[in-house]
Amino acid sequence: MEKDKLKFDKKILALRAQIDEIDWQILSLLAQRQDQVEKVVKLKKKHNIPVYHPAREEDLISKLRVQAGKANLDPDFMEDLYRVILKQSRVKQIDQMQGKGVRPDTRILIIGGDGQMGQFFASLFHKSGYEVRILEKKDWNKAKQLCENIDLALICVPIEKTCDIIEEIAPFLGPNTILADLTSIKARPLEKMLDAHPGPVTGLHPLFGPDSGSLDKQIVIVTPGRDSDRCQWLVDQMTLWGAVIVPCSAKEHDEIMEIVQALRHFATFSFGQFLYEKNARIERTLEFSSPIYRLELGMVGRLFAQDASLYSEIIFATKQRRQLLKDYIASLNNHLEMLEANDKNLFIEKFDHIAQWFGPFSEQAMRESTFLINKLIERF
Amino acid sequence: MEKDKLKFDKKILALRAQIDEIDWQILSLLAQRQDQVEKVVKLKKKHNIPVYHPAREEDLISKLRVQAGKANLDPDFMEDLYRVILKQSRVKQIDQMQGKGVRPDTRILIIGGDGQMGQFFASLFHKSGYEVRILEKKDWNKAKQLCENIDLALICVPIEKTCDIIEEIAPFLGPNTILADLTSIKARPLEKMLDAHPGPVTGLHPLFGPDSGSLDKQIVIVTPGRDSDRCQWLVDQMTLWGAVIVPCSAKEHDEIMEIVQALRHFATFSFGQFLYEKNARIERTLEFSSPIYRLELGMVGRLFAQDASLYSEIIFATKQRRQLLKDYIASLNNHLEMLEANDKNLFIEKFDHIAQWFGPFSEQAMRESTFLINKLIERF
Numbered sequence: 001m002e003k004d005k006l007k008f009d010k011k012i013l014a015l016r017a018q019i020d021e022i023d024w025q026i027l028s029l030l031a032q033r034q035d036q037v038e039k040v041v042k043l044k045k046k047h048n049i050p051v052y053h054p055a056r057e058e059d060l061i062s063k064l065r066v067q068a069g070k071a072n073l074d075p076d077f078m079e080d081l082y083r084v085i086l087k088q089s090r091v092k093q094i095d096q097m098q099g100k101g102v103r104p105d106t107r108i109l110i111i112g113g114d115g116q117m118g119q120f121f122a123s124l125f126h127k128s129g130y131e132v133r134i135l136e137k138k139d140w141n142k143a144k145q146l147c148e149n150i151d152l153a154l155i156c157v158p159i160e161k162t163c164d165i166i167e168e169i170a171p172f173l174g175p176n177t178i179l180a181d182l183t184s185i186k187a188r189p190l191e192k193m194l195d196a197h198p199g200p201v202t203g204l205h206p207l208f209g210p211d212s213g214s215l216d217k218q219i220v221i222v223t224p225g226r227d228s229d230r231c232q233w234l235v236d237q238m239t240l241w242g243a244v245i246v247p248c249s250a251k252e253h254d255e256i257m258e259i260v261q262a263l264r265h266f267a268t269f270s271f272g273q274f275l276y277e278k279n280a281r282i283e284r285t286l287e288f289s290s291p292i293y294r295l296e297l298g299m300v301g302r303l304f305a306q307d308a309s310l311y312s313e314i315i316f317a318t319k320q321r322r323q324l325l326k327d328y329i330a331s332l333n334n335h336l337e338m339l340e341a342n343d344k345n346l347f348i349e350k351f352d353h354i355a356q357w358f359g360p361f362s363e364q365a366m367r368e369s370t371f372l373i374n375k376l377i378e379r380f
Numbered sequence: 381m382e383k384d385k386l387k388f389d390k391k392i393l394a395l396r397a398q399i400d401e402i403d404w405q406i407l408s409l410l411a412q413r414q415d416q417v418e419k420v421v422k423l424k425k426k427h428n429i430p431v432y433h434p435a436r437e438e439d440l441i442s443k444l445r446v447q448a449g450k451a452n453l454d455p456d457f458m459e460d461l462y463r464v465i466l467k468q469s470r471v472k473q474i475d476q477m478q479g480k481g482v483r484p485d486t487r488i489l490i491i492g493g494d495g496q497m498g499q500f501f502a503s504l505f506h507k508s509g510y511e512v513r514i515l516e517k518k519d520w521n522k523a524k525q526l527c528e529n530i531d532l533a534l535i536c537v538p539i540e541k542t543c544d545i546i547e548e549i550a551p552f553l554g555p556n557t558i559l560a561d562l563t564s565i566k567a568r569p570l571e572k573m574l575d576a577h578p579g580p581v582t583g584l585h586p587l588f589g590p591d592s593g594s595l596d597k598q599i600v601i602v603t604p605g606r607d608s609d610r611c612q613w614l615v616d617q618m619t620l621w622g623a624v625i626v627p628c629s630a631k632e633h634d635e636i637m638e639i640v641q642a643l644r645h646f647a648t649f650s651f652g653q654f655l656y657e658k659n660a661r662i663e664r665t666l667e668f669s670s671p672i673y674r675l676e677l678g679m680v681g682r683l684f685a686q687d688a689s690l691y692s693e694i695i696f697a698t699k700q701r702r703q704l705l706k707d708y709i710a711s712l713n714n715h716l717e718m719l720e721a722n723d724k725n726l727f728i729e730k731f732d733h734i735a736q737w738f739g740p741f742s743e744q745a746m747r748e749s750t751f752l753i754n755k756l757i758e759r760f
Contacts, residue, residue, distance in 0.1 A: 008427050015420050016436075022413045023444065026406055027458070031451040033402045040395050047388050056396075064403065071411040077468040078407070084464060088457040207670040219670060246667055256668050259660050264676060266715075267651055273730060274711045276737045278704075280639050283741070287626055288636050290587040290599060292679075295752065296644060299676055301745030304738045308731035312724040322719045324658075329716055331654045332709045335646075339702045344692040350653060351688035357656045358684045361663070365681030372675065372752050 030085070034092070041093045045100060057086050090242075091216060102237040104129030106151045111135045111169055116210035117182060118156035124215070124241060140168070147172035152234065155181035155189075159313040163192045170196035178231050180204055184261065185317050186223045186250035194225050201225030202234065203250060205257075206243075209306075216242035223250040254318075261314050262321040263328060268303045269311070275300070291373045410465070414472070421473045425480055437466050470622075471596060482617040484509030486531045491515045491549055496590035497562060498536035504595070504621060520548070527552035532614065535561035535569075539693040543572045550576035558611050560584055564641065565697050566603045566630035574605050581605030582614065583630060585637075586623075589686075596622040603630040634698075641694050642701040643708060648683045649691070655680070671753045 061079055068078035108125050112118045113134030126132045133146050147153065153173055157165050162183045170193075173179060178200040183189045190203040203223035212218060220243045222235060235245055275282070282301075286294060303311070316322060338346045355362060441459055448458035488505050492498045493514030506512045513526050527533065533553055537545050542563045550573075553559060558580040563569045570583040583603035592598060600623045602615060615625055655662070662681075666674060683691070696702060718726045735742060 004427070008423065008429075011423055012420060015416055015423070019413060019416045019420075020440075020443075022409050022416065023440070023462075024447070026409050026413075027444065027447055027451055027453070029402050029406050029409070030458075030461075031453055033399060033406075034453060036395055036399045036402065040392060040399075043388065043391055043395070047384070049388075060400075060403070063400075064407065067404070067407055071407055073407070073411055073414060074468065077464070078410075080464050080468075081410075081461065082403075084457070084460050088454065088460075207668065207673075219668070221668060248668075253668070256661075256665050259655070259658070260665050260668055260673050263654075264673065267647070268676075269727075269731065269734075270712050270715060271647055272734045272738070273715075274643075274708050275639070276734045277711055278639075278707070279737075281636075282738070285636050285640050288587070288599070288601060288628075288633070288640055292682075293587075293640050293644065295675075295749070296648075296679055298745040298749045299672075299679070301738055301742045302672075302749045304731070304735040305742035305746040308728040308735070309724075311731065312727045315727065316719075316722055316724050322722065325719050326716060327658075328654050329712050331657055332650050332712055335650060335653075336706060336709055339696075339705050342696055342702065344689075344696050347649075347692045347695065348688040351649065351684070351691065354649075354652045354656045355684035355688070357659075358652070358662070358681055362681045362685035365678040366685040369675070369678045369682045372678075 037089045101128035101130055102240060103233045107131045107149055108152045109133045109135055109146055109150045111155045111165060112157035115156055120210040144172050150177055152178045159183050159185060159317055162189045166192045166196050173197055175199045182206060184314060186253045190223055190225050190250045200227035200230040202231040217244060219244050219246055221253055222247045223253055258321050258324050263324060265311055266315050266325050268300050272300050272304055417469045481508035481510055482620060483613045485511060487511045487529055488532045489513045489515055489526055489530045491533060491535045491545060492537035495536055500590040523552050530557055532558045539563050539565060539697060542569045546572045546576050553577055555579045562586060564694060566633045570603055570605050570630045580607035580610040582611040594622060597624060599624050599626055601633055602627045603633055638701050638704050643704060645691055646695050646705050648680050652680050652684055
């Protein structure tokens with residue numbers, strides 16, 4: 001038996017050494033691949049060509065899937081793997097391309113440049129060769145001077161200050177200066193900008209936090225105000241940084257964000273509040289957790305790692321929003337009787353109605369979340 | 381200019397051809413790697429050694445991170461990549477190992493073998509060389525015969541039927557037969573099994589759906605009943621299939637599941653109900669969606685792709701659960717006044733309290749969910 005064990009150990013060590021050797025070769029090839037990609041980037045940069053090439057990526061994935069099948073490898077596995085490799089390659093490329101500005105030497109004033117989002121955009125513009133000026137709270141006495149000859153004034157202040165700041169800055173702007181804001185509500189600030197400034201105006205809402213590190217594949221909503229043609233370079237610059245641009249009206253934006261931001265964050269907040277009231281043992285529940293619970297609880301925990309005042313601004317932004325949240329609570333109260341009466345049939349009836357209403361989205365959500373759950377299992 | 385473009389095209393095509401060549405070499409190496417891993421599995425199978433070797437995996441990752449750094453590759457990228465490779469290798473290994481039974485030729489009766497979960501376990505046991513018998517609703521007239529000489533009776537019926545079925549099957553079991561169930565509540569069924577059957581008893585709760593395909597890294601809760609030693613092979617078999625076993629008392633299990641299942645599913649259900657009431661335009665909101673919204677909405681949609689009666693059983697399982705859900709609604713009602721009064725400061729105060737209570741979990745949740753969000757961006 002002991003001899004058998006020794007023989008096994010020897011064999012398995014030999015096999016593992018071979019696997020290690022293969023891994024080493026893969027690693028060298030990845031390094032070579034990275035070098036080649038860098039050459040592509042340099043070339044693109046020289047010819048001013050955008051870095052992200054979706055068609056080339058999908059082509060490559062399709063080809064590799066076919067080749068994988070022939071080599072007795074699982075095509076899904078090969079695709080997963082190359083999504084990781086291409087993402088890394090894209091991040092590196094965008095990183096190197098950031099030096100490239102659509103309109104370098106343009107002068108940009110960032111109002112609220114001491115906030116996280118302001119700093120994030122200041123750094124992006126700066127890296128791309130723009131002349132970036134910052135106006136912080138303490139700088140209002142030199143506002144006139146800071147606004148001199150600027151091509152873009154970008155407002156990055158908290159929601160509740162946006163409209164006041166627009167009024168204060170507008171008189172200093174030249175008629176050709178673009179006035180833009182990054183606020184997460186759009187109707188009121190856009191109206192205010194159009195009132196206060198006769199020149200080009202555009203509203204922007206970047207759908208990500210300043211901690212995301214890059215604009216790669218991030219969504220930026222654009223709500224046009226006036227002279228869209230003259231604002232186009234700004235949109236092009238975001239695209240070059242990797243963003244996906246979604247244009248829409250300010251009104252529609254705000255309606256959709258009532259659901260996408262206010263309702264969702266309030267529901268998450270309320271759930272966290274209840275766990276706190278019940279003093280639920282988070283750590284212990286996690287030991288019992290399927291990946292999906294871990295994910296859902298993570299979504300709650302995540303909220304509370306962030307800035308309370310940001311969320312208060314989003315949730316309390318308008319009267320309509322507060323009404324929507326009151327409606328939400330009313331809707332929950334409608335379930336009380338069902339719980340009281342232990343009425344499972346009513347639950348099933350309601351459930352089936354909702355399922356029907358969600359339609360094919362449910363199946364899609366199932367697929368997407370299953371994909372993510374597998375990623376979670378892989379990692380932890 | 382045209383000539384310049386031609387030169388650029390020629391250069392970039394040459395570089396891409398080189399990258400394609402590198403990709404092809406990587407693919408061949410992955411195929412070689414898969415062959416070597418298959419040899420390891422055959423060897424392990426011959427010597428009856430479990431397939432998953434966490435220490436070996438972490439070692440390998442650490443080594444590769446160091447090597448990556450030396451080769452000017454991002455270590456995080458290398459780790460991401462190898463998590464995908466190792467996961468694939470693990471799935472393949474477990475697949476091949478499933479032929480291996482801890483106690484092959486043992487006779488197993490699955491009661492409720494026509495349900496999805498019953499079918500899933502029947503297929504696992506069958507592949508591992510067990511003699512699997514199925515008892516469906518229509519088979520009760522031959523229950524005595526089906527129970528003859530069985531070593532394990534596994535109950536896989538809906539929650540509300542579990543206790544009745546335990547009473548019905550117990551008289552047919554020999555004194556050495558293990559009686560076990562898979563119900564997602566544990567206290568009442570375990571008590572009932574101990575009352576009805578004098579032999580070995582154990583409660584199991586697999587924390588995953590039958591659609592997950594394998595037990596790889598899935599959690600199975602074990603609530604011991606009687607004669608744990610004699611139930612051990614069953615636990616060992618789950619481990620060999622890749623499951624992570626979490627032992628606990630039936631009482632604690634049920635308390636934790638009030639939060640992990642009932643509250644969570646009810647909150648998700650209520651959110652879905654409200655979206656339905658408001659007729660929210662799901663598809664359009666998704667176009668505006670940051671990956672995190674997509675993920676959160678996906679969690680809601682996912683619920684409604686599943687079986688209404690399963691969730692009704694989970695949510696309405698006990699009186700305590702229904703009380704907890706009523707408390708939850710009451711807690712939401714406490715926010716009404718704050719919304720009415722537009723009291724942002726009270727919101728911030730509550731928020732900060734909850735954040736403090738969540739403690740370091742928030743940061744961890746932030747990290748984990750950011751990792752997943754990046755995966756989502758990669759994919760879609």
